[in-house]
Structures are given as C-alpha cells and as structure tokens.
Amino acid sequence: AQSVTQxxxxxxxxxxxxxxxxxxxxxxxxxxxxxxxQSPGQxxxxxxxxxxxxxxxxxxxxxEAEFKRSQSSFNLRKPSVHWSDAAEYFCxxxxxxxxxxxxxxxxxxIIKP
Amino acid sequence: EAQVTQNPRYLITVTxxxxxxxxSQNMNHEYMSWYRQDPGLGLRQxxxxxxxxxxxxxxxPEGYKVSRKEKRNxxxxxxxxxxxxxxxxxxxSRKGTGxxxxxxxGPGTRLTVT
Numbered sequence: 001a002q003s004v005t006q007x008x009x010x011x012x013x014x015x016x017x018x019x020x021x022x023x024x025x026x027x028x029x030x031x032x033x034x035x036x037x038q039s040p041g042q043x044x045x046x047x048x049x050x051x052x053x054x055x056x057x058x059x060x061x062x063x064e065a066e067f068k069r070s071q072s073s074f075n076l077r078k079p080s081v082h083w084s085d086a087a088e089y090f091c092x093x094x095x096x097x098x099x100x101x102x103x104x105x106x107x108x109x110i111i112k113p
Numbered sequence: 114e115a116q117v118t119q120n121p122r123y124l125i126t127v128t129x130x131x132x133x134x135x136x137s138q139n140m141n142h143e144y145m146s147w148y149r150q151d152p153g154l155g156l157r158q159x160x161x162x163x164x165x166x167x168x169x170x171x172x173x174p175e176g177y178k179v180s181r182k183e184k185r186n187x188x189x190x191x192x193x194x195x196x197x198x199x200x201x202x203x204x205x206s207r208k209g210t211g212x213x214x215x216x217x218x219g220p221g222t223r224l225t226v227t
Contacts, residue, residue, distance in 0.1 A: 009153070032212055032213050036216075041220070041221075042220055042221070043117070043203055043205075043218030043219050043220050043221055044156075044203070044205075044216070044218040045218070046215045046216070049213075049215070051213060090155060090156065094212025094213065095212060096211070096212075096213070098212055099144075099161070099163070099210055099211065099212055100158060100161070100171070100212060101212055101216075103155045103156040103157075104155055105153055105154060105155040106155050
C-alpha cells in the first residue's frame with residue numbers, strides 16, 4: 001500500500017541549532033516528493049520538491065532535502081533554525097501515473113529561544 | 114496577487130444546519146481540491162475537480178458535496194453537518210491535473226459543529 005510516514009509528531013530544537021525532519025514513503029512508482037510548510041493560521045506553502053536528477057534539492061527559506069532511494073526517504077534539513085521556522089511540516093508523495101498526492105501526518109516544529 | 118481565498122475563515126454551527134464554504138482562485142488553475150486536516154491524520158482529500166463540471170471523490174467524501182460551475186470557484190457544501198465534521202478545511206488549486214504541479218492553498222476554514 002502507498003503511504004508516507006513522518007515518524008516525529010513534534011520536534012523541539014533551539015534557535016540556531018540544526019534541524020532534520022524525517023519522511024519515509026512506500027510507493028510503487030518512481031515518486032515525486034514534496035515538502036510543504038504550514039505556518040500558524042495559514043495555508044500550506046511549498047518548500048521544495050524532487051522529481052529527478054540531483055538527489056539534494058534546495059528550497060525556499062534555507063531548507064534542503066535529500067532523496068535516498070535505497071532508504072525510501074526524503075528528509076528535510078536546515079543548518080540553523082530561526083524562531084520564524086516554528087510551523088508544521090508535511091511531506092507528500094505523488095507520481096506521473098497518479099493525480100493525487102499522499103500526505104504524511106505532519107511534524108510540528110517547536111523552537112526554543 | 115495570485116491567491117486562493119476561502120470564506121468564512123471560522124464557522125460555528127449546529128448539527129443539521131446546511132452550510133457552504135466558498136473557495137475561489139485567481140490563477141486560472143484547472144485542478145481544485147478540498148482537504149480536511151485533523152490532528153495526527155494530516156491532510157485527507159475530500160473531493161477534487163479536474164476542470165469545470167468534472168468532480169470526483171477523494172478519500173473522505175461522505176457528508177460533503179461540491180460543484181464546479183466556473184473555473185475559479187469550487188464550493189464545499191455540508192448538507193447536514195455532524196460533530197465529526199468539526200475540522201480545519203483547506204481548499205487548494207494547481208495549474209495542471211498531474212501531481213507534479215505545485216498546489217496553492219487557501220488560508221483554511223475552521224469549522225465547529227455542535
């Protein structure tokens with residue numbers, strides 16, 4: 001069955017510390033991979049996406065993600081978080097053969113001052 | 114400014130009282146979709162539309178209706194709301210029908226059914 005797992009419901013990091021949010025997927029086809037961010041009281045916004053090519057992709061707001069096919073993972077990273085990064089982050093998977101995205105349950109990022 | 118708008122942003126209603134949540138996009142997008150977001154469950158798709166007069170069920174369509182009479186509008190209708198439809202609702206649109214396209218989301222509608 002197709003699925004997306006974000007193992008961490010909440011993550012707390014100190015401002016200025018590095019961040020890694022995990023995303024694992026189970027998908028039969030070659031996946032399209034996305035990370036979206038939901039800031040408090042707002043809709044979701046695309047951070048970055050991977051379709052093919054270089055497995056390390058850069059996104060907005062200083063985020064990057066690495067596609068690892070052997071581990072079925074697409075983890076999101078940021079070298080140094082800012083208080084404004086406090087939000088909920090969603091991983092999603094799609095495919096050429098599919099109109100719909102499959103969404104992870106989300107990871108809420110809390111920033112400690 | 115390119116955007117997806119939803120109204121109302123907040124709504125408290127009672128069981129059985131019909132309501133409509135409007136959604137409008139100004140990007141001439143073909144594809145529109147409704148999601149509900151519940152804690153621990155992420156986003157679940159309710160209905161989607163590939164174009165005018167073309168709609169289809171998502172993962173959780175029970176208790177909802179939609180229509181797509183114009184390209185820009187995609188209202189969500191709850192004919193007889195129940196407490197289990199208390200949730201945060203998002204409308205989204207994207208340029209094409211393929212899942213590779215970026216989705217643009219509205220700000221959300223928080224619905225409480227008592």
